[in-house]
Amino acid sequence: MRNPWTMKMEQFTAFSDMERRRLDELIRARQDQHAPKDDIIADGAHSGLCHVVLSGLACRYKLLPDGGRQIMAFLIPGDLCDAEIFILKVMDHGVAAITPTVTALIPADDMKALLRETSSLGEALWWGTMTDLGVLRERIVDEGRRDAYVRIAHLFYEMLVRYRMVELTDGDSFEFPITQTDLADATGLTPAHANRTLQKLRADRLIELSGGVLTVLDPARLKQAAHFNGEYLHLDRVHDRASVGQRAGDLV
Structure with missing residues (x-):
């Protein structure tokens, strides 16, 4: 199976063989399985790891005091769940599995190194973050108009x-x-x-x-x-x- 994280980011730019191998190594090093409704990372939690969806379906969500839930985005294979976690103290929303979901766990130091590079990898990660924000903005338009x-x-x-x-x-x-x-x-x-x-x-x-x-x-x-x-x-x-x-x- 091809690396969905690579496939998503190559919508922005083509990678070299070396860059593809580097991303493959990152997702193979450590993986985790999540049952439906399990938190991949909870609202208010902190982790030294970033999660990339490899298979299954997950969502960004927020629980309200009355128990209501707002899903802000669906996350599919290739999506990075929590790029912000190594910058922020805690998550300000939760990410949960909807179906049986497998994620790759990327150490924060490795993510920082990728984001700080001037290579295609660093640019593609920023592109991915911008498209994720674009999806969230569309949900705001949904609710308002x-x-x-x-x-x-x-x-x-x-x-x-x-x-x-x-x-x-x-x-x-x-x-x-x-x-x-x-x-x-x-x-x-x-x-x-x-x-x-x-x-x-x-x-x-x-x-x-x-x-x-x-x-x-x-x-x-x-x-x-x-x-x-x-x-x-x-x-x-x-x-x-x-x-x-x-x-x-x-x-x-």
Whole structure:
């Protein structure tokens, strides 16, 4: 299996063989397995290790005093969960597994060394951080300005692009085993409202979600329904890198 962390960052720039080997060594040195609902890193915790998702599905979340949960982002293979942990004293949100998830544990000193380099690796890590922040900004726009239909369509189209970055799509299908509650917590809707909106997307023949697999039936129409502008993913520097079916950059 190819290193999904490398695959994601090579959407920004191509690495040398030596740089790819270095990233492979980092993710192979130490790995951890997480059961569904387990914290990968808890809100308020500190760790000397950074986590990269290698397989499975996780999320950034915040628990409210009344027990409510806000999912701020879904994390898929290739995503760095907590690049900030070696700079900040504690995490200001939690990261939890949604499905059985495997992460690579990267020592903070190694991450610092990568970020301080002027090589392609250092630049690509900064690019990854900027795209993660872009995803979070889109969730703010969701809550403030998009209606339920548009925000769920936008989330689904965004996930198609992100899964294609790491070549985890089968045509226009990808594993996305979220519950109705997960979808509601990620979109700021009630479970009932999220379910009604999901049913409308199905009725409009834009998506299918069955058995934990999301299929985009008509990417062009879903993109239009989502009012999707992928500039926040910063894939404009992708060149000559084929993925399954299409490059991720072709979707934005």
